[in-house]
Amino acid sequence: MKWVLIKKMYSEIKNLPTIQETLKKNKVKINKALGQNFLFDLNLTDKIVKQSKPLASTIIEIGSGPGSLTRSILKNKSAIVFAIDKDIQSEKMLSELKMIYKDRLNIIIDDALHYPIWNLGKAPRQLIANLPYNVGTKMLITWLRYIQNFDLLTLMFQKEVADRIVAKPGSKNYGRLSILTNWLTESSKLFDIPSEAFIPKPKVKSSVIQLKPLKKPLYDVSFESLEKITHLAFSQKRKMLKTSLKEINGEKILEDLNISPNLRPENLSVIDFCKIAKKINSI
Numbered sequence: 001m002k003w004v005l006i007k008k009m010y011s012e013i014k015n016l017p018t019i020q021e022t023l024k025k026n027k028v029k030i031n032k033a034l035g036q037n038f039l040f041d042l043n044l045t046d047k048i049v050k051q052s053k054p055l056a057s058t059i060i061e062i063g064s065g066p067g068s069l070t071r072s073i074l075k076n077k078s079a080i081v082f083a084i085d086k087d088i089q090s091e092k093m094l095s096e097l098k099m100i101y102k103d104r105l106n107i108i109i110d111d112a113l114h115y116p117i118w119n120l121g122k123a124p125r126q127l128i129a130n131l132p133y134n135v136g137t138k139m140l141i142t143w144l145r146y147i148q149n150f151d152l153l154t155l156m157f158q159k160e161v162a163d164r165i166v167a168k169p170g171s172k173n174y175g176r177l178s179i180l181t182n183w184l185t186e187s188s189k190l191f192d193i194p195s196e197a198f199i200p201k202p203k204v205k206s207s208v209i210q211l212k213p214l215k216k217p218l219y220d221v222s223f224e225s226l227e228k229i230t231h232l233a234f235s236q237k238r239k240m241l242k243t244s245l246k247e248i249n250g251e252k253i254l255e256d257l258n259i260s261p262n263l264r265p266e267n268l269s270v271i272d273f274c275k276i277a278k279k280i281n282s283i
Helices: 002-014 019-025 042-051 068-074 089-093 095-104 136-144 159-166 176-184 223-234 250-256 270-282
Strands: 058-062 080-085 105-109 125-130 152-158 185-193 206-213
Touching: 042 068, 042 152, 042 185, 042 206, 058 068, 068 080, 068 095, 068 125, 080 089, 080 095, 089 095, 089 105, 095 105, 136 152, 136 159, 136 176, 152 159, 152 185, 159 176, 159 185, 159 206, 176 185, 176 223, 176 270, 223 270, 250 270
Parallel strands: 058 080, 058 125, 080 105, 125 152
Antiparallel strands: 152 206, 185 206
16 A cells, blocks of 8 residues: 555656746746746756755755755655745645645745744754845845754855855955854855756856854854954955954954954954954953
8 A cells, every 4th residue: 555655656746747837837927026036957956955965854945936946855755844935826836746745845935034944843954945036145144143953054046145155265255244154154165057047037147055054153252243343344345454443443453363454354264253253342
């Protein structure tokens, strides 16, 4: 009996409509305000999931849309998937997957930007998502505050944003986002995805990155103080630190820490910024 059910399930999976057919069948209206660009190439979604293995028992997907990435995740038998999408059309687009996978697929219609995804399911948790271009950065900064609730994050961003996240000191892309991310995680870029792989076709390339949470932050400092000092420093990126940090008497603080006030913010390491933030916080 069990074999018959398994055979039936694989038959249903094989007969699923393509992503393009799913969009057409459900008369889906693309919502630009939600930053919707649906990845339809299942070879690419399979590649994303393969790079995320071994999968945790709880997988959280953001912006599931017609379910291309959802399908690739669910192929892995053990994963329980929480698919979150703000678009009410998503529930209809995922209905056939829900019929096949039943309790392994949990559909949540809500705004992931404000939803406590770090509490979903049971640990260990992984986050695998093609993030909306317009709010991806805000989402990441929120999740970094709860980073210890995740084992691994495999995320797709606009290429420009992805390059900023994984940037190293001294590079043109290095900034506030790089510092906050690499203070708490080990970041790496996996691969780029061309705009032709999406419906509708975006004007930019996308990139898949991976974040592995560190067992503990690189330096003992509060999130709020590091966020504040990096915002201040990079709001005048081309200025020397003594200028961008002038309002907080930065030149004296930098000298106390043996950091040249004539440096520009992109020349400092993550730990340098942590030291500055901790010093200012103590004052």
